[in-house]
Amino acid sequence: MSQSYPLESLLRPAVELNTVVVCVASAVLCVVAPWAVALTPSVGIGMAAGFLGFGLWRLRQAWVVLRYRRHMRRLPRFALRSDQIPVSPRSLWLGKGFRWEAKHTQRLHESFQPEAKPFVQPSLAYRIARHLENRLERYRTLYVVIRLLSADTILNPFRPLPPVGGIPALHAVEWREMDVRLPLGERVGHTLVEGTTRVGKTRLEEVMITQDIHRPSQEVVICFDPKGDGDLLLRMYIEALRAGRGDEFYIFHLGWPDISARYNAVGRFGRISEVATRLAGQLSGEGNSAAFREFAWRFTNIIARARHALGQRPTYDQILSDVVNIDGLMIEYAQQTLVSHDTHAWESISEIESRLNDKSIPIAMKGRDRRVVAIEQYLQKVRVHDAVLEGLRSAVRYDKTYFDKIVASLLPLLEKLTSGRIAELLSPDYHDLEDPRPIFDWQQIIRKRGIVYVGLDALSDFEVAQAVGNSMFADLVSVAGHIYKHGIDDGLPGAGSGEKVAINLHCDEFNELMGDEFVPLVNKGGGAGIQITAYTQTLSDIEARIGNAAKAGQVVGNFNNLIMLRVREEKTAELLTRQLRKVNVANRMLVSMAGDNSDVTTDIDFTSSGGDRISTVQVPMIEPADVVSLPKGQAFALLEGGQLWKVRMPLPKPDRGKDIPRNITDIAHQMKSRYSTGERWWEAVMPPPIHFEPPEEASRPGYQAIVMPSGDGWNSDNEPLQEAGHAAGSE
Template sequence: MASSSRFRNQIQPYEIPFRPGLELKAAWTWGAAGALGLMGGLALGMPLMPLLTTSSIAGFFAWNRYKIGHRYQQKLDALHQSAGHLWFISTDEAETHYRIAREKDAIWFGRGFRWTKHTAERMYYLLGPGAELVEPLETKQTTESGEFIGKVWIHALETERDILLPLDALKGQTLILGTTRAGKTRLYDLLISQAVERGESVIIIDPKGDKELAANAKKACERMGTPERFAYFHPAHPEDSCAIDVLGSWNRATGLASRIAALISAGGDSNSDPFISFGWRVMNNFIHGLLILGQKPTLKSLRTLVETNPTEFTLAVLKAYIQQNDPKPEILHSYLTAKNGKVAEDVPGQLAAYKKFYREVLSKTAASPELEGLLSDEEHDKEHFSKMIVSLTPLLAMLTSRPLDTLLSPDPTTFHGRILTAQRIIDQNLVTYIGLDTLSDSAVGQAIGSIIAADLASTAGDVYNYQIPKPINIFIDEGAEVLNQPIIQLLNKGGGALFRVFLATQTLSDIAARLNGSQQRANQVIGNTNNTIVLRIIDQNTQETQTRKFGKFPMSRMGTALGSGISPHPMDMNNGSYSESMNLVDTDLFPSSEFASLPALQYLAHFSGGTIIKGRIPIVRD
């Protein structure tokens, strides 16, 4: 008896998550039997109390069977009633959701539910033993052309509710993965509209130039009654475009040189290439030279210096610096006068005289490392110098050719449109759409994106160091096309300046390809994002990476065994056996292959803190 008791205690119950409500037939049978028995007994004049007792017992069993069967049938019906069509809501409905989220210091991510191990077990059942329950549904959920639109029943595994994520979680940065037409643009519309509603700065970097994304951002500003907050930048539409002075915001001149160096490095490490380091040094010296002359550094002025002989520029800077330090005229004149009594008038002669005066006299009391760097460049071997800065010339040419010469290096005296800087966007809480037009010219578009990203990264550092941070939302579509070291820095450290970066891409391989094929650098980008939102993805490597991120869980797996045999004893001709077992098997919380089956506008998200959400987002219509 004790052994039997221990055995019973080891038995673990296992409930099939989905099946038809077979108990409903028994419920109707019990109900009919109770009703017919009552009516028949009354017709035959039988005593009332026994009839009521038997009918009540039948009714109890009918109700008990109905409850169990109805529960199973409801779950099955929910799968078959799962929305295979898109979810549309009005602008008024959306703004109600936005307001509720804002009041709770949160952001609304549509509707959904927490993805738990119990949810995963239900999914695996329908992918395995219960596949016949959803196969008709999958055949039904296709377009008129026969295109499969996804396994819509996945979202019916649990009861959905509004998904609200605390705004603090967004400081951990967000990676959005999704193939073409999976819903990245609609997700951005949802997030951008809420940022506008909160009155925060928004910067949208769009390589493709999605007109609808720009239009929706503009409408969001208009709905708030602040249409002036919207700014539009697009090199293909210079007549409608504002100008962005990418070198207009800075606290340290070295930061301007770093923005140019970011163009050379593209996605690589800005310290790993001697050409990058040399290019940074040259830009830094030119920029400090312009500042000594009292001139504002621009991409156009830097291009001019790179493409021309810097001797005259060096002489002008040297003269200006010496005059700023009030040299004694008689001493300076003595250096400028040759042995024959003539004052040097040609450029080489004057340069030699001024350099000698600086090094022998002025450097003793007013040495300038910046000026000495410029002098060092001027004295550098010309052929070697030209080879080391060869990569600067095409990049600066790209960014200063028409119409970018006025859009990225605007002159306030001649440009009559709106001129922005990164700092101005932040100070005025603007909503700035930046189209890169990479479809028409990918090289120039990527260069624009890189210099703007470098400007933002530099400004984030200034905000962190010198200002009281306030939220700035940066949305980068097709992020692999503009990914560079400054963006990686924003992902890594921008949260301290309250920069919330949303980086969308189709595959993780795109990120590695942009970073010179470095998977290690790609992993750094992925590791710097605490939130990951996965829409439909079809790249196998991306699927497997996300499955590993979501982790595993111990899944209960039932096993059955049947056996039969023939006994040698004449009186016992055959025997049989049956056994059931249940084991715990480590299984992926979400199978990698099913990311390709997510319908459009549905996602699986891993948010900061480890919460996993299955959700869907609406299409907002006026």
């Protein structure tokens, strides 16, 4: 509504309706009885048209006031199905909203004034309906009345407000909404999303990921989810199928190892020293721990170099085995290396070993394998120039008890990464062709434009989830450095085009995963095409995880875009509000003055005056309290170099697609049928399986027979064995 007055004043009675009523009545009078106002019938019709035109103009003004007041109590519903979310090759759609300006600060200020209370708070009828609901709960016979009062339908004049909390006025200060979009060129500057628990972070993540998957440029999408949210996993899988990218979708889930892909965090590297850096980087480097961290790095590097020289790919399981028993690695490497230098080397070593006894073994080598001692004594006589062998010799020359102490800090980390079925996922057996679960690495995912969901199941085991997440981040930093230097197609035929692929990295609860390796990823990863969207609850979470306020500020300072949902920490809210300039807000002050007249010669005994005085005061564009009071699903967004937007996200509508999995179990069945490590060529040349006919007793209802690989599944008394079948419905 155009406004030419100093104060806009929208929270007031819609007095324009009075003019509308008068205009309609005058128009009717001019048409029905023009003689009553001294008009001819032809002139009366023209006057009626003029009255109706003016009435419509005033009705439009009244409608703005009425709509504004209605939105102050209840915002219009905004919901979309996932297939209705707009996808653009140029921008990222965040939701509906508006650019926040000084006039919105003014309107919000007016909504908090006492005279605006009747227009902002729920009506008396609404409060009575809610009171009746609570009072009638004890009477079961009146259950129908309660259902009618609480029905969430437009036909219910007393329907309850949506359970989003907060202050609706924060978004109702603008009734003209538009699509809020972030240009894709700004995403490489990274985006930080702050919000407390259950206020819409995951919903915003779903909206962003859906667009990233469906974008025509076939972008890489990687989602780190420490909680292992099943709904987010389902959403990503559904959208991958809809986009025709189901074959590019990978699940890595510590809580569901049966459907999880396998991943070796130390199996791909540009330099062999990266293996030791990824492991030792997770150890504490504070105080006295720094020395043990350096020792752990050195011995891990020795082991990795030896395995690499043997033509074997390093794995966590193998590294743990070698750290615990480095003698075995020394013997294995010496067997392969020494023969190339001296064909009679092992004959000499065997002769030395046969002469060894407890007295002839040096004190520093006590507890070592006698063959290791023999190899060391042989190498003291015969000079062999081999850097890897020299490293292994320096390791075994340590006293075994001392060696175990200096690598003790490494063992807990390796135990976390190799315990239980996690070892199957993080230390995959590359020679097991019967395992249908694929093995992936980040460079492979980026080259094939893959979609990866990483569920770390932190609610079940936080320590393991943290260790695995840090390992993946460290590996991703290494891949980013390689891409930055050589491109994604380095080593492939036709490489050198220099094409950059957008790598969308969504990190939910990223404060639980980040370490020192995250700083270079967020600082320099943009050059490799990595676009990080990090989700966390408070600024203190980042500081607590890193343990250093300066480093936390370094991380936060690398996020150019900030989306702030409702937060409970004032310090976090100030991360947004302190970056905004101040604006002038108009205040209306009622002025009333009276004074007596001391002149007795006049008839005036006193004078009085009254009026309104308008003054301005400078206030912040938004306060931290406004961020704390946001309804669920709404946010303030600082985009494109400090532009403040007010955004609300769409509520999710049920999907109507076909063949959509409803839970993780359905995904498990589909993934098992889709996952394969390659062409199973050997099945074509294998003999057909042998089927055995069960006895007649096994044909009873509810019995299911399973073909056994050997034996017929029944014992000599024609009774089914336990492994042969099971009754339908039994466990």
